[in-house]
Amino acid sequence: MMSTTVNGITFPRGFKAAGLACGIKKDSRPDLALVYSEVPAAAAAVFTTNRVQAAPVTVSREHIKSGSAQAILLNSGNANACTGVKGLADAKTTAGAVASLLNCRPEAVLLASTGVIGVPLPLQAILDSLSALTTRLSTEGGAEAAQAIMTTDTFPKEAAVTVELGGREVRIGGMAKGSGMIHPQMATLLGVITTDAPLGHEVLNAVLHQVIDQTFNRITVDGDTSTNDTVFLLANGCAGGEKINGGKELEKFSAALYQVASRLAHMIVKDGEGATKFLTIQVVGARTEKEAETAARAVANSNLVKTAFFGEDANWGRILAAVGYSGIDFTPEKTEILLAGLPVFAGTGLPFSEETAKALLQQKEVTVKINLHQGEAEATIWTCDLSYDYVKINGSYRS
Amino acid sequence: MMSTTVNGITFPRGFKAAGLACGIKKDSRPDLALVYSEVPAAAAAVFTTNRVQAAPVTVSREHIKSGSAQAILLNSGNANACTGVKGLADAKTTAGAVASLLNCRPEAVLLASTGVIGVPLPLQAILDSLSALTTRLSTEGGAEAAQAIMTTDTFPKEAAVTVELGGREVRIGGMAKGSGMIHPQMATLLGVITTDAPLGHEVLNAVLHQVIDQTFNRITVDGDTSTNDTVFLLANGCAGGEKINGGKELEKFSAALYQVASRLAHMIVKDGEGATKFLTIQVVGARTEKEAETAARAVANSNLVKTAFFGEDANWGRILAAVGYSGIDFTPEKTEILLAGLPVFAGTGLPFSEETAKALLQQKEVTVKINLHQGEAEATIWTCDLSYDYVKINGSYRS
Numbered sequence: 130m131m132s133t134t135v136n137g138i139t140f141p142r143g144f145k146a147a148g149l150a151c152g153i154k155k156d157s158r159p160d161l162a163l164v165y166s167e168v169p170a171a172a173a174a175v176f177t178t179n180r181v182q183a184a185p186v187t188v189s190r191e192h193i194k195s196g197s198a199q200a201i202l203l204n205s206g207n208a209n210a211c212t213g214v215k216g217l218a219d220a221k222t223t224a225g226a227v228a229s230l231l232n233c234r235p236e237a238v239l240l241a242s243t244g245v246i247g248v249p250l251p252l253q254a255i256l257d258s259l260s261a262l263t264t265r266l267s268t269e270g271g272a273e274a275a276q277a278i279m280t281t282d283t284f285p286k287e288a289a290v291t292v293e294l295g296g297r298e299v300r301i302g303g304m305a306k307g308s309g310m311i312h313p314q315m316a317t318l319l320g321v322i323t324t325d326a327p328l329g330h331e332v333l334n335a336v337l338h339q340v341i342d343q344t345f346n347r348i349t350v351d352g353d354t355s356t357n358d359t360v361f362l363l364a365n366g367c368a369g370g371e372k373i374n375g376g377k378e379l380e381k382f383s384a385a386l387y388q389v390a391s392r393l394a395h396m397i398v399k400d401g402e403g404a405t406k407f408l409t410i411q412v413v414g415a416r417t418e419k420e421a422e423t424a425a426r427a428v429a430n431s432n433l434v435k436t437a438f439f440g441e442d443a444n445w446g447r448i449l450a451a452v453g454y455s456g457i458d459f460t461p462e463k464t465e466i467l468l469a470g471l472p473v474f475a476g477t478g479l480p481f482s483e484e485t486a487k488a489l490l491q492q493k494e495v496t497v498k499i500n501l502h503q504g505e506a507e508a509t510i511w512t513c514d515l516s517y518d519y520v521k522i523n524g525s526y527r528s
Numbered sequence: 529m530m531s532t533t534v535n536g537i538t539f540p541r542g543f544k545a546a547g548l549a550c551g552i553k554k555d556s557r558p559d560l561a562l563v564y565s566e567v568p569a570a571a572a573a574v575f576t577t578n579r580v581q582a583a584p585v586t587v588s589r590e591h592i593k594s595g596s597a598q599a600i601l602l603n604s605g606n607a608n609a610c611t612g613v614k615g616l617a618d619a620k621t622t623a624g625a626v627a628s629l630l631n632c633r634p635e636a637v638l639l640a641s642t643g644v645i646g647v648p649l650p651l652q653a654i655l656d657s658l659s660a661l662t663t664r665l666s667t668e669g670g671a672e673a674a675q676a677i678m679t680t681d682t683f684p685k686e687a688a689v690t691v692e693l694g695g696r697e698v699r700i701g702g703m704a705k706g707s708g709m710i711h712p713q714m715a716t717l718l719g720v721i722t723t724d725a726p727l728g729h730e731v732l733n734a735v736l737h738q739v740i741d742q743t744f745n746r747i748t749v750d751g752d753t754s755t756n757d758t759v760f761l762l763a764n765g766c767a768g769g770e771k772i773n774g775g776k777e778l779e780k781f782s783a784a785l786y787q788v789a790s791r792l793a794h795m796i797v798k799d800g801e802g803a804t805k806f807l808t809i810q811v812v813g814a815r816t817e818k819e820a821e822t823a824a825r826a827v828a829n830s831n832l833v834k835t836a837f838f839g840e841d842a843n844w845g846r847i848l849a850a851v852g853y854s855g856i857d858f859t860p861e862k863t864e865i866l867l868a869g870l871p872v873f874a875g876t877g878l879p880f881s882e883e884t885a886k887a888l889l890q891q892k893e894v895t896v897k898i899n900l901h902q903g904e905a906e907a908t909i910w911t912c913d914l915s916y917d918y919v920k921i922n923g924s925y926r927s
Contacts, residue, residue: 181852181860211848211860213876246845247877354853356845432831436919446645446755449610453580454753461580461610477612478646520835520916 137287139271140302141325143167143367146270148277151258153206153244153251159277161255163262164201164321165231170365172198172239173334175341177358183210184220184250185240186359192224192236196330199237201321201361202227203278204255205306208317210246210356219250226256230263241359243280243306243317275304278319282307282400288392292385294378299326299368301382303389305360307397318345318397320360322389326382327366328373336383337362344390347422348398348511349429362386398511403518406438409496412452413507420457421501421508427455428497428510435515438495443486445473448497465500536686538670539701540724542566542766546664547676550657552605552643552650558676560654562661563600563720564630569764571597571638572733574740576757582609583619583649584639585758591623591635595729598636600720600760601626602677603654604705607716609645609755618649625655629662640758642679642705642716674703677718681706681799687791691784693777698725698767700781702788704759706796717744717796719759721788725781726765727772735782736761743789746821747797747910748828761785797910802917805837808895811851812906819856820900820907826854827896827909834914837894842885844872847896864899 139146148162174193176186192198202223209216224238231238242250265273275285289302303322328336341360366372373379399407410429415421428434431451437444445466452459466474469489473479489495538545547561573592575585591597601622608615623637630637641649664672674684688701702721727735740759765771772778798806809828814820827833830850836843844865851858865873868888872878888894 179849179852180854180856180858181848208845211845211873211876213861246849247873354849356849356852432914432918439919446607446610449580450578450645450753450755453578453755455579457579459579462612474610474646477610515831515919517916517919519831520838520914520919 136269136271137275137289137302137304138164138321138323139268140289141300141323141367143325143365144323145266145268146274147262147265147267148270148273149258149262149265152254153204159273160204160206161258161262162203162274162277163227163266164274164323165266166199166363166365168365168367169197169199169237170363171196171328171330171333173330173337173362174239175338175360177354177356179354179356181211181356183208183242183357184212184216185209185242186357187217188220188224189239189241189359192239195236197237198239198363199233200227200231201239201241203241203319205243205278205280207242207244207248207250208246208357209242209250212247212249215249219252222252223255226259230259239361241319241357241361243278243319243357246356271302271304278304278306280306281402284400286393286396286400288389290385290388292381294326294373294381295370297368297370299382300324301326301385301389303393305393305397307400317355317357319357320345320393322360322362322386324364325366325368326364326373327368327370328364328382332374332379333362333364336379336386340383340386340390343387344394347509348394349426395511398513401513403516403521404513405516406514407494408438408512408514409494410510410512411496411507412499412501414500414502414504415506415508416504418506418508421506422510424452424455424457424499424501425508425510427451428499429512432515435512438490439514439516441487441490443468443473443481443483443490445478448499449474452499459501459503463502465502467498469495535668535670536674536688536701536703537563537720537722538667539688540699540722540766542724542764543722544665544667545669545673546661546666547669547672548657548661548664551653552603558672559603559605560657560661561602561673561676562626562665563673563722564665565598565762565764567764567766568596568598568636569762570595570727570729570732572729572736572761573638574737574759576753576755578753578755580610580755582607582641582756583611583615584608584641585756586616587619587623588638588640588758591638594635596636597638597762598632599626599630600638600640602640602718604642604677604679606641606643606647606649607645607756608641608649611646611648614648618651621651622654625658629658638760640718640756640760642677642718642756645755670701670703677703677705679705680801683799685792685795685799687788689784689787691780693725693772693780694769696767696769698781699723700725700784700788702792704792704796706799716754716756718756719744719792721759721761721785723763724765724767725763725772726767726769727763727781731773731778732761732763735778735785739782739785739789742786743793746908747793748825794910797912800912802915802920803912804915805913806893807837807911807913808893809909809911810895810906811898811900813899813901813903814905814907815903817905817907820905821909823851823854823856823898824907824909826850827898828911831914834911837889838913838915840886840889842867842872842880842882842889844877847898848873851898858900858902862901864901866897868894
């Protein structure tokens with residue numbers, strides 16, 4: 130497997146993309162992106178579990194039922210959420226317009242939006258730009274598409290790998306936007322992953338869910354789940370070869386997909402609002418993976434833990450307490466905690482040099498390892514610290 | 529029912545209290561408190577649900593099994609948590625020493641601690657001060673006891689009411705310390721409520737749990753649960769009269785207890801670390817109280833909602849999204865949201881004057897009302913906003 134970061138979603142063969150500013154955002158920043166596969170692609174998606182679902186989510190759920198798609202239209206600046214019947218109609222109109230221009234079924238067009246909620250989609254601005262957008266489609270357009278889906282993200286997020294499957298070079302590429310709040314309504318995670326591997330819809334769907342569970346679903350910035358969260362995966366088969374249905378080849382594909390998804394997910398955490406540190410919360414020695422994940426998630430979501438890391442404070446008491454209220458059954462007296470490799474707790478607090486701890490916690494990336502010593506299972510959650518800037522960004526007025 | 533704030537825990541007849549500085553805290557602030565009933569009192573308690581429990585919690589659980597108690601020793605500055613076998617022995621030693629001085633059984637002494645965790649209890653400092661502390665016990669000592677349990681609390685928390693039961697004036701008083709972080713290890717809630725009402729242990733225990741569920745368990749500052757959270761209730765019967773076992777008299781007692789507990793709970797939220805606003809999250813029109821509570825709690829614990837209120841931003845999208853991921857089943861299209869009385873959402877965003885909204889949200893106390901329009905049940909959670917100062921207080925170094 131080989132990594133590359135050039136041209137995320139247009140790195141795989143047969144994919145084109147484009148991005149431009151259509152005027153949803155006030156300051157002429159790019160806000161509209163299109164991803165296109167030259168041939169119909171097998172399609173899979175993971176959508177938000179929020180009970181409140183944006184119009185593009187509802188429409189995409191419907192469209193993806195066929196298991197195939199050819200284009201994805203994404204916009205930033207407006208979430209088209211809580212916009213009622215008109216929001217749904219607007220979303221369908223944009224899908225129809227893209228389909229006309231690309232000569233495909235409207236159901237082959239998927240949608241994703243991120244931005245202010247409760248405000249009608251600026252439909253005309255989008256419709257007016259679709260022709261220019263399709264014209265711009267290019268095999269080098271991945272980067273500008275990644276730009277166009279950014280909200281408060283401070284850098285675009287792209288990743289790509291190659292992997293050999295059945296003697297052929299297969300490519301996987303992706304882009305994402307993070308939990309940066311669109312100023313300042315809603316944290317949304319959007320991701321698009323493309324591949325030229327030959328996979329059918331059902332296999333694709335299974336692999337995507339499995340990988341998302343280990344990557345995008347293992348990160349947390351503030352624990353809030355948006356109305357618009359969506360990750361799409363398109364596989365157009367342009368690498369050639371036989372359909373991959375299982376076995377070793379599927380495992381290799383899955384491992385490569387994991388690389389792309391985890392790199393995108395980590396970038397999202399690193400670009401978390403106000404984040405100054407990337408924290409890896411690793412729980413080992415658990416009885417089940419579920420318990421390990423529950424404990425790791427409680428630690429990762431604790432405001433007290435997150436502010437302590439912002440303050441570079443070796444505050445293991447807060448970590449132990451978070452495991453304590455996570456709901457899992459464990460024995461504090463058997464538990465060990467290491468901060469950046471430094472043992473600070475083993476059934477009881479350990480003596481350590483505050484100077485050493487401080488030096489270790491000043492690093493940009495810190496791993497918290499919690500060993501429950503009651504089994505073999507483990508799980509990891511990635512998160513960031515909680516800083517002044519998180520409050521600043523999220524407390525600012527909409528006006 | 530009549531309210532008074534004088535002498536919280538020593539307002540009921542037959543109770544004495546004292547507080548002093550024994551040297552656990554470095555800056556000579558009071559850190560040791562004693563509550564004493566002249567006669568053995570029926571006793572009930574609610575303890576933290578955290579799997580990690582401090583030594584005083586373990587000892588108090590054991591001691592309260594008899595259903596009666598005569599004294600409570602509380603200290604701030606050290607939580608005696610994660611201190612192993614020695615911590616347990618230290619806790620028992622303090623209970624034994626108090627019992628000797630007060631001439632009661634060691635099991636009649638309850639304990640509570642709050643402060644740094646993982647550091648051995650300064651046992652000698654406590655033992656050296658117990659004689660002075662018992663000598664200071666006075667019927668006007670409630671205020672100094674309330675001072676001695678403070679950590680980062682900015683004001684002491686006391687409340688008291690009188691209520692007529694069976695033709696007699698019965699008194700209830702209480703003190704609490706808030707979720708202020710002891711610098712800076714752990715947020716702990718401690719509460720002591722006293723009454724001269726004649727109630728047996730079992731009735732007392734039932735009433736306490738019921739009231740705590742509606743008061744202390746309905747507030748949240750940062751969602752973290754400490755290793756030391758404890759609320760004690762002592763009833764010494766000094767008001768005279770027949771034992772209250774149920775019926776209308778018990779209802780009146782319960783309502784009065786609710787007054788004391790809810791006032792203490794609200795003070796804790798108002799004194800939340802860095803809090804600038806007191807938020808009442810009220811969910812009505814739910815199918816069950818449990819669903820209403822679940823939704824209200826999700827809104828109250830959302831960092832995005834809390835920072836928006838700090839920013840005085842009428843950001844109903846975040847509120848709706850929090851209900852959306854709370855896990856309850858509801859229909860966004862039927863839902864209404866009012867911010868400080870201003871309708872901002874009714875199935876879709878409503879037009880409102882940003883100026884009006886801003887003026888309303890500048891108030892120190894704001895009520896968020898969410899009507900799900902699918903039933904008759906409701907629940908309220910009280911919380912505070914999330915400010916720069918929360919991050920500052922909790923990110924500061926221990927050194």
